[in-house]
Amino acid sequence: MNTGYTVHTSLAYVAEKIRQNDSDGGISAGTFQGQECLVLKGGSGDIRYTTYIYSYKGKLKELTLRDGTDASPSDGKDILAVADFSVSEIKPGLFRFTSTDTYGTTASVTISERSRQ
Structure with missing residues (x-):
């Protein structure tokens, strides 16, 4: 019953994140601490932040950081279990x-x- 559910849910999650953050130049493919990821740029007033969505140790993760802040891939919030995400x-x-x-x-x-x- 779970076969296919997680993979489709992870892609639907990413699609929704793109729709929510769709602004010119705000979306790109990149890397975060060596992890291939979706990069979403945003901000409010003078505060700029970046959200990274990536796979790390069997989990799809999301991490939002104020620009200039350091973090490691393990700091991201677990979204779903995945074997791979590209x-x-x-x-x-x-x-x-x-x-x-x-x-x-x-x-x-x-x-x-x-x-x-």
């Missing part, structure tokens, strides 16, 4: 996310930033 930017504003759950089920989704259209 992010690639196919072209500016177009991203492919691939997730593999602990049962070996893999799925991908391609998402475009609306703010770049």
Whole structure:
């Protein structure tokens, strides 16, 4: 029953995060402490922050840091158990996310930033 649930839930989670943070230049593929990740930039007033979504030690994690703050991948909040999660930017504003759950089920989704259209 769980086969496929986690992999699709992890991709739906990432898609929603992109929709919530869709601003020109606010979304990119990158790395955080050596972990491939989705990078979401934001802020309020003079305070700037970055949210990283990545896989670390079998978990999809999310970590939001005020810019200039140091942290390690283990500091992120656990979202779901995953065997693998990858992010690639196919072209500016177009991203492919691939997730593999602990049962070996893999799925991908391609998402475009609306703010770049």
